[in-house]
Amino acid sequence: MNAALSVNVSVAGSRYRVRLNPAVILNTFVHIYTAVIEGEWPRHYDYKQLFKVANAKMSTSSVSKGCFVFKPSAKKKKKSLSLESYFIDGCEGAESSETRFKLCQHLWDKIKSDTEVLQDELNRKILDSLLDFTRKCSSARQHSDWASQMRANEIPTAALVLGVNVPDHDITFQSLSELLHQSVTPHVASVEAKECGALKHLMKRVLERLMDTVVDDDEEEETEHTSTQLHKSVNCSLSALCDWYITKTKKSSSGTPGKKRSSPAEHERQQQPPVVIIFKDLEAFNPRVLRDFILICSRYIERLPLMFIFGIATSPSTIQRMLPHSVSSLLCIELFQSLSCTQHLATVIDQLILTPQFPFKLNAKVMQVLLSIFLYHDFSVRNFIKGLQLALLEHFHSQPLSVLCCKKKEALLNVMQLSHRDLERIRQLPSFKRYVEKQESQEQVNLITDDSHLKETCRKMIKGLHKYHKNYYPILKCLHTLTSALPRYPLGKQIRELHLTCLEKNVWENEDYQSAMKLLKMLAKDDLIALLQRCGEILKPVKSKKMKSTAFQLEELLTKFKQLDTVVSEMAPSEEDSITSPIKNLQKKTDLFQLQKTLLEMNETRRSKKLSPFEILRNEALEFIDSLVKSHLSPPESQTLHEVCYYSSSATVRRHLNATPRTSIQAALSSPYYYLQNENLKTEDGTVSNAAPDICIAYKLHLECGRLINLYDWLEAYATVVSAADGNDPDSDGYGKVDEVKHARFIRSVSELEFLGFIKSTKQKTDHVARLTWGGC
Numbered sequence: 001m002n003a004a005l006s007v008n009v010s011v012a013g014s015r016y017r018v019r020l021n022p023a024v025i026l027n028t029f030v031h032i033y034t035a036v037i038e039g040e041w042p043r044h045y046d047y048k049q050l051f052k053v054a055n056a057k058m059s060t061s062s063v064s065k066g067c068f069v070f071k072p073s074a075k076k077k078k079k080s081l082s083l084e085s086y087f088i089d090g091c092e093g094a095e096s097s098e099t100r101f102k103l104c105q106h107l108w109d110k111i112k113s114d115t116e117v118l119q120d121e122l123n124r125k126i127l128d129s130l131l132d133f134t135r136k137c138s139s140a141r142q143h144s145d146w147a148s149q150m151r152a153n154e155i156p157t158a159a160l161v162l163g164v165n166v167p168d169h170d171i172t173f174q175s176l177s178e179l180l181h182q183s184v185t186p187h188v189a190s191v192e193a194k195e196c197g198a199l200k201h202l203m204k205r206v207l208e209r210l211m212d213t214v215v216d217d218d219e220e221e222e223t224e225h226t227s228t229q230l231h232k233s234v235n236c237s238l239s240a241l242c243d244w245y246i247t248k249t250k251k252s253s254s255g256t257p258g259k260k261r262s263s264p265a266e267h268e269r270q271q272q273p274p275v276v277i278i279f280k281d282l283e284a285f286n287p288r289v290l291r292d293f294i295l296i297c298s299r300y301i302e303r304l305p306l307m308f309i310f311g312i313a314t315s316p317s318t319i320q321r322m323l324p325h326s327v328s329s330l331l332c333i334e335l336f337q338s339l340s341c342t343q344h345l346a347t348v349i350d351q352l353i354l355t356p357q358f359p360f361k362l363n364a365k366v367m368q369v370l371l372s373i374f375l376y377h378d379f380s381v382r383n384f385i386k387g388l389q390l391a392l393l394e395h396f397h398s399q400p401l402s403v404l405c406c407k408k409k410e411a412l413l414n415v416m417q418l419s420h421r422d423l424e425r426i427r428q429l430p431s432f433k434r435y436v437e438k439q440e441s442q443e444q445v446n447l448i449t450d451d452s453h454l455k456e457t458c459r460k461m462i463k464g465l466h467k468y469h470k471n472y473y474p475i476l477k478c479l480h481t482l483t484s485a486l487p488r489y490p491l492g493k494q495i496r497e498l499h500l501t502c503l504e505k506n507v508w509e510n511e512d513y514q515s516a517m518k519l520l521k522m523l524a525k526d527d528l529i530a531l532l533q534r535c536g537e538i539l540k541p542v543k544s545k546k547m548k549s550t551a552f553q554l555e556e557l558l559t560k561f562k563q564l565d566t567v568v569s570e571m572a573p574s575e576e577d578s579i580t581s582p583i584k585n586l587q588k589k590t591d592l593f594q595l596q597k598t599l600l601e602m603n604e605t606r607r608s609k610k611l612s613p614f615e616i617l618r619n620e621a622l623e624f625i626d627s628l629v630k631s632h633l634s635p636p637e638s639q640t641l642h643e644v645c646y647y648s649s650s651a652t653v654r655r656h657l658n659a660t661p662r663t664s665i666q667a668a669l670s671s672p673y674y675y676l677q678n679e680n681l682k683t684e685d686g687t688v689s690n691a692a693p694d695i696c697i698a699y700k701l702h703l704e705c706g707r708l709i710n711l712y713d714w715l716e717a718y719a720t721v722v723s724a725a726d727g728n729d730p731d732s733d734g735y736g737k738v739d740e741v742k743h744a745r746f747i748r749s750v751s752e753l754e755f756l757g758f759i760k761s762t763k764q765k766t767d768h769v770a771r772l773t774w775g776g777c
Contacts (some may be wrong), residue, residue: 022363093400095419103406104396107360108389111352115385118351123172125162125177126338131159133334134184134307137273143303143614153298156274157308157331159316166281166380168314172338173280174313185273187245193284202234206277211244217363238296242303245275278309287322298330342494343378348381349496352388354476356469359405360392363636364503365650371496373658378418387657397648401425404458404644408466415458423451426458426641435461435640462642467544472543475632476502478535482625483516484532490516502633508626515757520622525614529561544760550628557621564614665756669699690725697721698749702759708768709759711750718746 084101091097137156162169173190180188189209196202216237249272261410266470279285297306308331312318315576316335319328352358353367362370370387400422404411405414418426427448436444452467478496489513491498501507517581520528532554539551611619636642667674672692673681680691690702701717702709719738722745750769753759762770 007042010205048390057416079118085351087397092398093422093425096400097420099403100400102394103403104393107392110358111385111389111392114351115348117596118347119171120175122344122347123175126336127172127176128157128334130160130309131184132177132178133178133336134180134274134276137307138184138272138305141272141274144605145235153301153306154298154329154332155294155301155306155330157310157333158336159310159312159319159333160336160338161312161316162338163341163379163455164313165381166377167380168341168344168382169280169311171382173278176309179276179422185276187248187273187275189276190278190280192280193286196285198286199289200236202289202293203238203296205497207236207241210241210275233683238300238304240301241275245304249273258427272305274305274307276307276309278311280311281521282310282312282322283314283318285322289325291327294330299540303656310586319498327356329546341381344381345384346494346496348385349499352385352496353471354499356466356473359411359645360395361405361469361636362388362391363646363648363650365498366391367496367500367503367651369650369654369658371500377658383657387653390656391647391653398649399643399647401429401641401644404641405460411466412459412525415455415462418455418458419656420451423454426454429643431637431640431642450484458641464643465639465641468545468636470542470544471546471632472502474539474544474547475628478625479507479579479629479633480521481530481534481538485527486516488520502637505635506630507598507633508630513563513629514709517622517626523618525561525618528618528621529558532558532561535625553624557617557624561614578641662757669696694718694749695752698753699758702753702771703773705771707771708765709771711767711769714750715743715746718742720750 037521072315083105084098087101087104088094088097091100093100133156163173177188177190187210189206191202191205191209195205207213246504282290297304300306310319316333319331319333353362365601370391371389374384395405403414403418403422406414427436427526436447436698439447445455477495479491480495482488483498484493484495491501491507491510498507501510501512507513523531536551536554536558539547539554542548542551670688672688674684676693678691681689684687688696690697692700698714698718701714701721705714715738719742722742723737750759754761754769758773759769759771762768764770
């Protein structure tokens with residue numbers, strides 16, 4: 001009865017392994033039987049506690065070891081908080097937090113869906129080209145022209161140059177894999193360098209993802225697979241993949257009975273689909289691993305229709321740099337170039353930011369932060385969109401009046417639901433204060449004291465804000481169309497640059513704007529007409545009375561330009577003589593006074609010269625454009641209640657997206673009190689307490705040293721500070737002495753500082769380390 005038993009128990013679909021003796025088993029079932037007889041066995045019983053072995057934590061005490069059954073505790077499990085709960089927690093203006101959360105959620109989903117659609121549209125061309133390439137290679141292999149197009153041992157390879165915006169590559173490869181699965185082949189495997197450090201790892205990942213089975217590895221222990229479908233393990237070799245592929249193609253070629261027979265060409269294409277292997281980050285792969293894998297695959301190309309897709313971030317020459325000629329010659333490479341990340345960003349900005357359909361806006365500083373991170377850090381459009389989503393979340397969480405940041409009809413309804421506290425917040429807005437100051441005295445009193453009157457005024461302001469956005473973006477695009485073709489791009493080559501200028505101040509007061517208008521006055525007739533026609537195409541789709549009127553006036557100007565060819569204007573002979581007469585006088589002998597008089601006459605003649613009909617019409621068109629700019633491109637700060645739609649906390653966005661870990665680490669080491677909240681560490685004048693952690697003391701002492709730090713002197717100073725912290729008597733003999741414990745603590749602190757990058761070992765002096773931080777002696 002005392003022999004121990006190890007049993008596998010399956011209860012309620014779960015498996016348990018229990019080590020018990022027969023007496024314990026008998027005792028357990030006695031407890032179960034008693035509970036059933038007494039009606040204390042609940043149906044909702046947690047069966048996982050059935051075979052819990054009693055230990056010291058249990059309330060049951062027994063002389064012999066046993067297994068006891070416990071009823072489930074009455075305490076309910078803590079429910080996980082919803083997204084709305086996280087949003088409301090610490091939210092400003094809790095009375096409208098639910099409404100703001102719904103608005104934020106709606107805009108968040110809109111950003112996500114629109115960017116996914118946009119990503120698919122931008123990648124459609126390159127993905128279609130890749131699909132055509134795979135189909136062409138598969139068809140060529142299955143027909144007799146395979147040998148004529150490429151050698152028998154060549155592997156078709158697509159070199160896909162995606163650019164340095166690595167965070168965006170995952171979406172592209174995901175779309176590519178889905179399209180290959182849908183229309184070309186079911187055999188697609190994607191691998192990354194971080195999971196393929198050795199050849200066996202690469203081979204194993206490829207086989208597992210193609211065959212959807214377990215691959216044996218002699219050096220790794222067998223793992224237990226708990227999936228419902230058990231797979232038979234195979235050897236880690238391409239010969240096993242070939243056998244599996246032959247079996248698969250035979251099954252698929254047999255088809256189902258009663259199904260309509262396909263054509264021979266289609267049947268052959270379905271019979272031998274290609275095996276596509278995608279290397280997502282080619283530059284990160286070990287060249288030796290990649291070389292050996294290609295050499296092995298070239299030996300099986302006659303039995304297995306392999307095809308490679310290389311994801312390249314830098315340049316196609318990477319393939320020649322990583323692989324020797326003997327290996328790269330085994331690849332039949334075709335180059336594919338994706339859309340540049342700057343063009344992708346321009347499209348995203350046009351669809352999400354430069355549109356009145358999206359009510360949430362960014363001010364100039366926040367926009368500049370997101371663009372700076374994009375241009376100087378990662379070139380990732382995906383991270384730019386994440387930054388936009390972060391600003392959206394922060395705006396709705398921190399601004400109670402963001403309940404008005406929605407479509408016009410919904411915003412007008414939300415105005416009438418504003419509480420007195422919200423109306424007081426409106427009265428405190430800087431833009432509203434400026435508006436009140438411009439009103440008459442009685443109107444000022446009504447706006448400050450009468451809530452109903454303020455609501456009606458806010459409705460008018462919301463309408464004016466939406467009207468401003470509806471007119472702002474078309475005129476902005478028209479101005480960009482006119483100035484982006486000018487030499488040296490005075491207002492910027494990209495529309496985002498012009499948008500930033502318009503957000504900061506009045507663009508017509510900028511010197512670059514004046515230069516652009518002067519250059520536009522020098523345009524030829526055909527160039528100016530083409531630009532004005534493009535402006536008309538921008539204004540026509542806009543559903544606004546003002547923009548329709550503007551488009552009509554622009555059409556009239558274009559009609560006048562086209563009628564200039566039929567108008568014949570000749571200069572009068574008298575005028576021609578007046579122009580040429582001073583020049584004839586210059587040919588005569590004259591003195592200095594007469595020459596000066598003649599030149600002055602020529603200058604006055606040129607000033608009084610009559611403009612041609614084209615020049616008059618050109619000036620009229622540019623004056624019309626200038627009036628549109630001054631009417632509709634004023635900064636958002638000029639609009640009342642712009643704070644409800646524009647997010648302006650650039651510091652918050654920079655802190656979240658562009659973190660500075662070195663600064664945070666230095667602050668923690670210099671002021672440990674603010675992180676540990678220990679009163680013993682509280683000091684003044686930036687000093688560090690001798691009771692601080694060892695690394696803080698070592699860091700403070702290293703700041704007092706020069707570029708090279710003597711380790712022995714550093715250790716003695718550390719031992720002195722630590723002895724004071726231990727409360728030793730300064731006059732004692734052992735004060736400041738280095739013992740084994742202090743030595744070990746010091747070595748650990750120095751190792752941690754080296755790991756954090758504050759010091760490094762140096763070969764100049766064996767007992768010194770080099771300091772990597774600024775300042776000091």
